[in-house]
Amino acid sequence: MPSSLPDRYDFATEPETYKAWVEAGAFTAHPERSSRVGGDRTPYTIVMPPPNVTAILHVGHGLNNAIQDVIMRWARMKGAEALWVPGTDHAGIATQNVVEKLVASEGKTRFDLGREAFVKRTEAFVAQTGGTILEQLRAIGASADWSRTAYTLSPELSVAVREAFVRLYERGLIYRGHRVIHWCPRCLTSLSDEEAEFTDEPGKLYHIAYQVSGPGSEALVIATTRPETMLGDVALAVNPNDERYRDLIGKMVKLPIVGIEIPVVADDYADPAFGTGVVKITPAHDANDYEVGRRHSLPMPVIIDEHGVVREVTDADGRVPAELAGLDRFAAREKIVELLRQSGALQKIENHNHAVRHCYRCDTVVEPRLSDQWFVKMEPLAKPALQAVRDGAIRILPERWEAVYVNWLTNIRDWNISRQLWWGHRVPVWYCDECDPPQNIIVSRDDLTECPYCGCAVRQDEDVLDTWFSSGLWPLSTLGWPNEKSPDLQAFYPTDTLVTAPEILFFWVARMVMLGYEFAGRAPYHTVYLHGTARDTQHRKMSKSLGNGIDPMDVIELYGADALRWTLIAGMGMGADVVLDPNDIDKSFATGRNFGTKLWNIGRFLLDRVGDDPVQPLAAADRAAMTRADEWILSRLDAAIAECDRALGPLWPTTTHDSADGLIWRESERYAGLKLNEYAESARQFVWNELADWYLESLKGRLDAPGPDRDIARSVLVHAFDQALRLLHPVVPFVTESLWQRLPGHVDGAFLVNASWPTMTNAEPSQAAREFEQVREVVLAVRQIRGDNAVAPGKMIDVIIRPSSAGGATLRALLEQELPTIGRLTRSETRVADSAPEGAAAHAVIGGGTEIIVPLAGLIDVDKECARLRGEVAELEKQIISREGRLSNAKYVERAPPNVVASDRAILQEMKTKREQLSDKVRSLCGA
């Protein structure tokens, strides 16, 4: 109902539109339609990176999901059987931390509650607050298939996790290792290499003398950044090739404070160039020292416990003096330095910057700790994952990340998957205290209570699995694996594209690839799209702790989801960061808001002028009766479609290659496509700068007079707008759907979300379309002359066009026919002539030598007569500016901010009066 179209787009209707889509089943995928199981549609699948179950939406999520939604909606319109699997991650450490804080606010620790009660508490917390973010994703318009919402800790996915563990164990790829691992003394859990993040910090290098035993007073000086660990020293190491210390190898030195004797060993680990070339060996508290200790069969006393407190833990009899026992590691450091100073062993302290590992969750300094952990052997898993990217079965966009991925996988180290937490998938391993190895360790798919060998009671491993172990299975587990007969698995695995941030390339992306090959023999996706980060104007990452974030829900409430989506998508180069100003939301999202409004106004005008009468489909319209403008806009539409298609690229690799992977990217397409900003810009350019600025403006007159020409114009107009809405729908789904539903001829129950993506009709612009370009050139030239000569916008002028002789009679005829259009677009009385008029005139020469002449007689004088009034208005404006700092809309009393109106009403009124006088003057002088 065009007549009922509101003046402004009401984005409060977005939830209704969303509901209608869901009720129409627009987001629900049908496995039986997949071509992989005999259906007639190629499947296109994205698994959503599962946000933490306790998360609330931030701009990063908004960006991530807006990108995915654009791709999904585009794939759906292209005719794919589109599936977007949503879900959440139980997020081991993160969620446990949140609940532990809650428990702490009640004055308790998780140990006070006990494991069972704590897990129950966490489950209750998740049940109550979890999934908020999925609701918020609906608000931004995410077209996910909610009937398939998954959760990494659900019963179904837990089956997958256990199956994966058991299979890897049976293949010998999971093993138990006694190793020095990264330990967080606050979270009381081990961390993977990736979870223990380096920061460069100023520290101190302490030089300590160890007295050599025997005759003489020789001493060896070592340098350490962690003097407190000396209590656990079992040796000093020197490089076997270091001439300085060759004679000392095999001798004993006295460990200060402790007073026991330890050997000097030769090991390549000691770097002659660093410090004194002598290094102390503390196997239980340093990963490298541990390796040295193993090579030399040294004891491994543990002198720091799981809380980071110095005490005799194991094999440390008498090593920790009473005055140090019970001190925190950092307090112990101070104390030990003091003791060393007193004993004279401390030689000097230097400033020294070094990299310190911190817990990625709580930022506590990580403590290396000797303990038993489960590891995954990575090298065999990495091999196919590496090959996939090298061969082009998987592409990573932007391309430069491929090198980073390859580099990491080439030097991969084993993955510590056990975590000493309570929240997560418990390690499916049971221990029997009665049986002898190897029967004392039982790995099982089912829960065990008794030993299958001796029938005794067994106990389950206390640890849970790294949260990334379960998310690493995400593309498989959400589709029903390990049930190979699962319809979803058969129809939709492998998936197509993964959209995420580069930070989790190793944590998650690479591990999914490895596990995909391991369990399905196929890569989980052919495209990895890594997007940038949301940053503030100082280029700082938006974060909760910095308080520089923007709540996407605020933006949606203020300007609607489309404005948010447009701003994020159109403003983001591939892989580039999105910069927004958290202190000026209005300015940050103006682009999106403005575009939505413009689109709405185009629709409002167009639908109003087209009216309710039936519109002939373009295919049935008489092509011969079309104007040059009609032909032109249709050719521009074709160009826009081509540009959008080029920017978005192929949905999937277009060649079927006989390899284990099936599909390999061809070189020409490998890095093509998914340039979402270029796509958005192309579509915008068409609808705004071509359809609205030129076609609508040039056709205004034609729509007022009934007749065949009006009908042709209506056909072309409705067709072009319909196609434009389709092109724009993936970015701004709500406003395009609202407008599309109102197009004349719309069939009840049809949705733009399900409509087909436009296809080009003509590769080359027609002759008539090219001729319209000449009309545009004339118009642009005349406008420029008007601007250069400060001709009042309302003033009607004379324009003389002198066609180039090269164009001949054809050009002359063309220009004469288009005079009404040129006149309308330039406010001029235009004619074609062969000679220039007498007197002053402005000239412009356009393509091919055609000359545009505008006589200036009278024009300048007219403006002079208005100059006085203009000057007076300007004076008044200056008064406002001097008071308000800026003018903007304070120029007009109707639009000025309330505070300005309050203080300057008189000036504004006077200004208005003067403006009206000026307007009248100009009109009368122009004879309008």
Place this chain on the structure above:
RNA sequence: GGGCGAAUAGCUCAGUUGGUUAGAGCACCUGCCUUACACGCAGGGUGUCGGGGGUUCGAGUCCCUCUUCGCCCACCA
């Protein structure tokens, strides 16, 4: 320490294999409320393509070098 990348308008960035006068969006400047839209219309580029050197008829683009930033990886005690 190793590797990768970037440096182009006030800001964010495009600039294919070297080739006319270097582009877009936002911002900015000038004028305008013209009956869809001032969240708009018309006009305007505001630039030593980080510095230096080289190859070439021709360099933002290729090579060398310097400077500055960013990212990834890494066991310098």
